[in-house]
Amino acid sequence: MTILMVALALAAAGLFFRWCEHGRNRRLPPGSMGWPYIGETLKLYTENPNSFFSTRRKRYGKIFKSHILGCPCVMISSPEAAKMVLASKAHLFKPTYPQSKERLIGPAALFFHQGHYHSLLKRLVAASFSPSAIRGSVASVQTIALKLLSSWEHATSPICTLLQMKKYAFEVAMMSVLGGEAEVETEGIRCLYGELEKGYNSMAVDIPGSRFYKAMKVRKALNERLMKIIERRRGKGGGGGLLGNMLRVEAGELTDSQIADNIIGVIFAAHDTTATVLTWLLKYLHDNPNLLQAVAAEQEGIARKLQLEGERGLTWDDTRDMSLTARVIQETLRSASIVSFTFREAVEDVELEGYVIPKGWKVLPLFRSIHHTSDFFPRPHKFDPSRFEVSPRPYTYMPFGNGLHSCPGSEFAKLEMLVLLHHLITTYRWRVVGEEDAIQYGPFPVPKGGLPIHVTHQSRRWEKDSTSFSSISQ
Known part of the structure; x- marks a missing residue:
């Protein structure tokens, strides 16, 4: 019936x-x-x-x-x-x-509005993601990247690139939202969000058993966890990150529900898309060994400079010297x-x-x-x-949209890609496993199986012979 x-x-x-x-x-x-x-x-x-x-x-x-x-x-x-x-x-x-998508992300998210409310949110997001604001985030992004890459070193089976990049993108997104302050609910939010996104491209049929119905139940649980963080942060004066900026606006301008919708909106904008771009980056570099060698030479030059200057970490200015790597990202955004x-x-x-x-x-x-x-x-x-x-x-060329509603986090997304690529290319080599040219759809086109790869650690070859360099993807 x-x-x-x-x-x-x-x-x-x-x-x-x-x-x-x-x-x-x-x-x-x-x-x-x-x-x-x-x-x-x-x-x-x-x-x-x-x-x-x-x-x-x-x-x-x-x-x-x-x-x-x-x-x-x-x-x-x-x-x-x-x-x-x-x-x-x-x-x-x-x-x-x-x-x-509107109901699962939340009707108060930045994407769905115009006028004063949109201007307010855009100003708050810009304060957290503009180039001047993210200059100080490089060290935190680097820490997350190194943690991810070190977890690959002892893997005995192929790594699913897409799933690993989703972990990375989620942690970076939560760092930008929370300002690096630890919250006990973060892991639960990550698990719930992974279930929520399965309903984004479903038909909005809210009947028991449907994918949308299941996602809406997850959305309710996700909202409850976010509300706990928001309430706790209000009692501490706001804290850092985008959440802190939203909590410090004039009383009454943003409700807790509106803030929760916008946190989910930021995760949505930063999570699946960035992870998919990073997956394609590894695929394109793997398939173009001469290009990979040129990018590696650029990154090794920067790594050499970091060592000569006291083994320091990457800075914003270092990422501005990655011109070839930046063009590879641009072409990936166009091609994929x-x-x-x-x-x-x-x-x-x-x-x-x-x-x-x-x-x-x-x-x-x-x-x-x-x-x-x-x-x-x-x-x-x-x-x-x-x-x-x-x-x-x-x-x-509009990988981040255009006009008033273009993505305000585009520079931050490029930064997290550059940081990860620097450490991946200078410290590891990878080899694609399985069907190299197969693609799967749903909803974003990605290499089949999320691009399974074998990863091995390598020593920095320029430390042994600074006059030569050979391909790291063999």
Whole structure:
């Protein structure tokens, strides 16, 4: 009976949607809405996103309609349209996510707001993640990186890169939120968050047994743990990190519930995406041994300088000297395009490139499609960091979004990648195990199995012979 009722509800929703669309479809962008309610969600999250977007772009053009995670949407893949949606006419497109993500992250998170509340939160986040603020975080990030890498040394079986990078990204995210102050709930939060994220790309069907239902129960437990930390920190005057900044705003401006939503929002923004980028970084470096050797030479030069200056740790200024490594990160962000698109919602009927986007429809600037357009990036399927020796054209490279709602933690994310790569490349070598070119999807494309690798410790070769250096990935 339950299955029958769900089927009838889906059919009714499909008929209602098609009825609402009737009369407008002459001016709607071309495209397919897929199955009722489900739309094209399964196709998007189970096949190569490059193929998904390029097939529709060839068939319909640079703007087309679809239906994802229960939302009618318009997908755009030109820099001009992206600029309009994200910047020049951003007031017509409010930030949003599918209902499942909004409810699981929390409705008060920074991503979903405009106006005074958004400005307040953006100012607080910027105070914690701007370059001037994170200069002093290098030592803490380095400690976390060294702890992770040392745990690999005695592994007798292949390491799952993605899972290990998730541990690293979570610890760095919690350090930035808590200011490095230990909390007994942290490990429990990590376990709960791992369960919560499984529901992000599910349909928002809140019935017992569904993935979304399970995730919502986890969200409640996660909120309770965060509330304990917030209450304890209030009694101590706030403390450090982003949490301390949020607790020190004027009384009444932020409730504990709003603070909890934004902590989860920061973990969401910093966790899965950063871990996936780091996984692809190891994959691309492994597959390009000449490039790896050049990056290793750059990092060994910095390591040599640290030793000559008294075995000191990395500083912010040291990371500014990693120009080649930084370009490798840029090219990884372009090539892998971890965030394929972002969500906006039309606040009124909007005309775009001769079509009408109805009020309430989602609008998705397709970063991945733009990043893989040969007009902007010649030979887009070739991994080539040298392309970033010249700044890309505006609105053709947007790994962290653009406009008022671009990711405020982008510089911090780059910093944690540079720190980890420095110590990994100068102290270890790694070898990919299994199918080297296989990819899995759900929701982010990642090397199959999360990139299993064998890791071995190595001595610094320049300590033995400062005039020569050979590849560390053999």
